[in-house]
Amino acid sequence: MEALILPYLLFIDVLLYSVFFVYAFRKKKLIGIQLGMNISQVMGGTAALLSGIVLVLEFPFHFTLITVVSTITGILTGALFGLLFDYQTFLAGLTNGMIAGLMAPMIGSALDMPGQVVWLVHGIFFSCLVLIMIFIQRS
Amino acid sequence: MTLLLLVSSWNMAGLYSVYRAIKKKQLIFDEHFTAALCMVVTMTSSFFMGLFLKMVFPGWTLFAVLSGVFISWKFSSLLRSPAKMNGLYNGGMGGMMGTMLGAVVQNPALCKITAESAAEIEMLPLFVACLYAITLLLVRYSLRA
Numbered sequence: 163m164e165a166l167i168l169p170y171l172l173f174i175d176v177l178l179y180s181v182f183f184v185y186a187f188r189k190k191k192l193i194g195i196q197l198g199m200n201i202s203q204v205m206g207g208t209a210a211l212l213s214g215i216v217l218v219l220e221f222p223f224h225f226t227l228i229t230v231v232s233t234i235t236g237i238l239t240g241a242l243f244g245l246l247f248d249y250q251t252f253l254a255g256l257t258n259g260m261i262a263g264l265m266a267p268m269i270g271s272a273l274d275m276p277g278q279v280v281w282l283v284h285g286i287f288f289s290c291l292v293l294i295m296i297f298i299q300r301s
Numbered sequence: 302m303t304l305l306l307l308v309s310s311w312n313m314a315g316l317y318s319v320y321r322a323i324k325k326k327q328l329i330f331d332e333h334f335t336a337a338l339c340m341v342v343t344m345t346s347s348f349f350m351g352l353f354l355k356m357v358f359p360g361w362t363l364f365a366v367l368s369g370v371f372i373s374w375k376f377s378s379l380l381r382s383p384a385k386m387n388g389l390y391n392g393g394m395g396g397m398m399g400t401m402l403g404a405v406v407q408n409p410a411l412c413k414i415t416a417e418s419a420a421e422i423e424m425l426p427l428f429v430a431c432l433y434a435i436t437l438l439l440v441r442y443s444l445r446a
Contacts, residue, residue, distance in 0.1 A: 195333055225414045226421045230428060237432075249443055250337035256439070257341045260432055261348060265398055268405055271412045 168220050171284065175212050179205070182291060183242065185298075190246050192301050198247035199254055201294055206240020206259030208287045214266025215283055219276050229267045236263035302356075308430040309353045315437040316346055320376065322444045327379050335380050339388040342440060343373035347392040349433045351399025352406075356426055359407060362400055369396020402429075 186193070186201065193201070214232035221228065236259025244255035273279055319342065330338070347369030354365040373392020377385040405412050406426060409419040 199333075199337065223415055225409075225412075225419075226425060229425060233428075233432070250334055253341045253436075253439060253443065254337050257345050257436060260436070261344060261395065261398065264348075264402060264429065268402070268412050271414060 168216055168280075171280070172213075172216055175209075175216075175284075175287070178291065179209065179239065182294075185295075186243065186246060189298055193247065193298060194301060195248060195251070197297060197301060198244075199251045202240055202244035202247070202251045202255030203258045204290050204294065205243045206236050206255040207262040208283075208290060209239035210236025210259050210263030211266045211269075211283055212287060214263060215270035215273075215280060218267045218270030219273075219280070222271065225267060225271060229264065232266050233260055233263035236260060305353070305356065305426055305430070308427065308434075309349075312349060312430060312433055312437065315434065315441075316372075319437060319440055319444070320379075322441065323376070323379055326444065330380075332381075335384045336387060338440070338443075339377055339380055339384040340391050341436070343376050343388045343392040344395045345433055345436050346376075347372050347395035348399040348402075349429060351396040352403045352426055352429060353399075355400045355403025356406065362404075365400045365403070366393070366396045369393065369399065 182205075210232050213235045214228065217228045217232060218225070237256050238259075240255025240257075240259035241252055244252035269279075270276075323338070350372055351365045351369045354368055355362065358364065369392050370389070373388045373395075377388030377392075380388070402425070405414075406422055409422055414422065
């Protein structure tokens with residue numbers, strides 16, 4: 163994995179998250195309680211996973227600091243998406259982001275072939291985003 | 302290690318007070334609240350218990366995992382049957398992941414962590430304990446409301 167691509171990928175992810183947050187904020191009235199819970203869990207988990215893996219591949223010598231940063235990223239994303247709906251969705255997104263953020267740098271530093279796994283995680287994130295968009299349109 | 306023992310005994314007291322509060326008010330919860338509460342409490346507390354027991358008793362890995370399953374079983378047996386399945390699954394998963402994090406903290410070479418950052422990895426269990434205390438505070442706040 164070239165070190166050149168990773169900052170651009172991180173920038174694109176942050177951009178996609180903010181665009182999707184504005185989209186979900188506008189469609190807040192349409193989304194039911196079940197879909198809201200799943201949205202907050204998926205968004206918190208993938209944010210923590212992406213930030214953990216990409217940051218550990220970018221700076222391999224700061225493991226503890228990156229664990230703290232990715233955990234806080236997951237907590238903030240899950241809590242922000244959860245606060246759109248309910249107190250229970252807030253709690254679920256927060257804890258899911260926390261657990262995924264504590265685990266993600268470990269995966270990133272134990273990787274054998276980092277390039278493929280980075281693309282795999284981004285593929286999972288994009289497909290989750292497309293699926294959530296489809297379900298919001300349907301509801 | 303002394304600090305970790307202090308923080309974890311504080312967290313155990315918090316967990317017991319959450320258990321008492323759920324046991325007292327278990328009849329007035331609705332379905333959605335039950336599922337969310339079961340997932341949140343069992344996942345975080347079995348993660349913390351796995352990590353803490355792996356740090357204190359390094360040889361007893363199976364004991365650390367099974368304690369997570371035991372906590373989730375105690376909590377989910379208070380609630381209704383679909384939440385029971387959810388709680389058992391999340392508890393087993395959280396116990397295994399906490400044990401994994403404990404093993405990495407004890408032996409950083411497992412994850413190819415370099416020697417510079419291996420010195421400060423001892424701070425990670427305290428960070429997890431602080432996060433767990435904040436989560437328990439939020440859960441207690443939602444139970445009072």
